[in-house]
Amino acid sequence: MLEQLKKDIELKLSSAEAFAGAALPPVELSPAPEHTGADLSLNWAMAAAKVLRKNPLEIAKQAAVLLREVNAIADATAAAPGFINVQLEDKFLTAAALDRRIKSSQLSKHKILIEFVSANPTGPLHVASGRGAALGDSLVRIHRALGHSCDSEYYVNDAGNQAQLLAASLKARIEGKEPPENGYHGAYLIDMAHKAPKDLKEEDYGRWAMEYLIQTQEEDMQAFRVQFTRWFRESELHKAGAVQSALEELEKNGYAYKKDDAVWFGSTKDEEAKDDKDRVLVRTDGRPTYFLADIAYHKNKFDRGYDTLVDILGADHHGYVPRMKAAVHALGHEESAFVPIIHQLVHLLDNGEQVKMSKRAGKFITLRELTDEVGADACRFFFASRTPNAQMTFDIELAKKQSNENPVFYVQYVHARIHSIFAAAAEKGVEPGDILTPLAPQERALLMKLVWFKPVLHNCLRDMSPHHLTTYLMELAGLFHSFYDTCRVLDEANLPLTRSRLLICQRVAERIKKGLEFLGVSAPEKM
Structure with missing residues (x-):
């Protein structure tokens, strides 16, 4: 109902003789400060002062007189330096209380895809993944509630040499040894070693471990109340020849070139993206890089009909943004079609002390452990309560409290x-x-x-x-x-x-x- 009130106010002001012939600014409605005793506050007069070349307080006084004639407005007064404070009629508020409509009358025609979490299938999900999951899933729900076409996706990096490292790490645990230095050291691998089929062939260790962990991640997301439209596997791109197709598209558009027996992406060619250097697409041994696979994945998203791609990324992905912006442009799309959101780190407090975590050493609290301890409700609410660009401290004891402090x-x-x-x-x-x-x-x-x-x-x-x-x-x-x-x-x-x-x-x-x-x-x- 505020939308209609806004239109009514704009119509009243634009049709007034005192403001005739001017390109008036739009009206923005805001909650009035408590000390005013009003319901709404408008800074319109200050915005209009530049156009009308008048004192904003005088404009506010003139506008207030006009707004008293608008249906739903009981009173309007001017306040220095140029605010208009509006008191609404009771009947407007009671009617608004009966109005359950949420969907907008004018819907965007954009088809939106929000990709989030997308953790490597080499271990259980950690707490930072929970922050990305809460952020992404809530945005999907709100988009849909307001009438937008919005899907969600989890990108599974199930290609490359990760399976080999995972296999070597699992093999070591099965044999009672420590994983290789560059392998995976989490205690979860000890548990997996006990669960691995006895007749599992050594060459199948990596694939079995990866499928087991993907299933674990799916279960973690279900426990966290997140349902994805699709779990998209990187291996699908390779099987379909999409990676080579993306490379050919970049070459055709003049963004791929050969140097030192490798193929490079000319990301510095795109001045708007502001990447600091060009990136390798194909290594000297002919293997595509992860970046080329990511470009192919984003091309696939556009090919499926999505025109707004939202990527929710972890705190260590700042350098990824300019190169992917350049890649989106190189594929023939506006850079604005790519919307990156980087969420910052989560620090856990337990009994007032920060929990030390090291993913490399395999010592970290998993998302499932946190969810089991404090509940999905507290996790989801706490993660959603801070802007993505702010680091957050998650107080475990506070999250468990059954009091108004929580x-x-x-x-x-x-x-x-x-x-x-x-x-x-x-x-x-x-x-x-x-x-x-x-x-x-x-x-x-x-x-x-x-x-x-x-x-x-x-x-x-x-x-x-x-x-x-x-x-x-x-x-x-x-x-x-x-x-x-x-x-x-x-x-x-x-x-x-x-x-x-x-x-x-x-x-x-x-x-x-x-x-x-x-x-x-x-x-x-x-x-």
């Missing part, structure tokens, strides 16, 4: 409390009814927060981060606690008011459940 418990508890209210109301035979006006301040605050749900989802897509949603849910939970402490819900002496507040509670519970669903978090009815 943000996911804080939000889930509101959902459970509302359901306990419903149960008590049902015993008395009372059901939700129409919302009564005038609204109490705590009721207004809750309903106003409900209005912002859809814009918050759009902000998640704008910034490619679900942290806006976790913040929103915590703020909504806080407003409900204030409402519950101040406004009596079940009042036998005033059934109309009880029914009104039950409907407000119902809408809050729906919003919390839906928001948690987008984060991959459950919404329990009892706690």
Whole structure:
């Protein structure tokens, strides 16, 4: 409903004689600061001052007079240096509470593919993979909820010499020895050595180990509530001749050249990508590099009809971005079609002390271990609560707490409390009814927060981060606690008011459940 209000305000301003003939800026609606007592705040007058060549406060005063005539607006006032504070009518808020629509009326025609996790099948998934999984899966869910065509994919690097190293490492563990120095040293290989079939031939060690680990990763993702549209194997590209096809495409477009008995990609040729050096595509012995296979994979994505490719990458992939941007351009696509998101490291705290981890030494906490210890709900919520470009500290003890200190418990508890209210109301035979006006301040605050749900989802897509949603849910939970402490819900002496507040509670519970669903978090009815 804010979308329509925005249009109504823009129409009112653009048709005003005072602003006629000017190329007016768009109107941006924001929550008003609490001290103003208003519902919305507009900085439009300050943006329009450059065009109208007037004092922004004078423009705000003129605009405020006009906005008082707009349906849904009860009052509008100007504030220095040029803000317009808007008070909405109660009927607008009550109507907004009944509006469950999320999908946008104007949908993007883009077909989006979000690739994430894509960990090498040489060991169990670690905690950083969980952050990428929570980020990617939530973005897929939000895209789909808003009506976008969006698929998810896990790219499995099951080609190359990894299988050989894995085989050598497994063989050593089966024989009771340490793996080679450049092999895999995790304790998981000891467990795999016990599970390996007794009749397994030595030449099949690598393939068996890789398939076992791929299955383990699939199970880890299921436990983490992540379902991929497709698990795409690198070996499929090689079998289909896609790697050679990609090389030929680059050669045709003038981006591949031979030097020192190798084939190189001219990534420095693309000034926008800003790569610092050219990259090898085919080694001197004729073997393609991982980079060429990655180019073939992205070409495959475009060939399947996707026009926006989102890659969620780990913290060590900064150098990968410019070369892949150049590759996308070399394949004949706009670089903007490639959207890289790099998420930073996760530091684990256990009893106040940082957990030391070394993947090379094989000492690390797996995602499954963390999920089993604190639960998928806490993992998903905590991982989603920070922007991808910020490092995060995951406090294991906090994640296990059953108190309001734990943000996911804080939000889930509101959902459970509302359901306990419903149960008590049902015993008395009372059901939700129409919302009564005038609204109490705590009721207004809750309903106003409900209005912002859809814009918050759009902000998640704008910034490619679900942290806006976790913040929103915590703020909504806080407003409900204030409402519950101040406004009596079940009042036998005033059934109309009880029914009104039950409907407000119902809408809050729906919003919390839906928001948690987008984060991959459950919404329990009892706690």
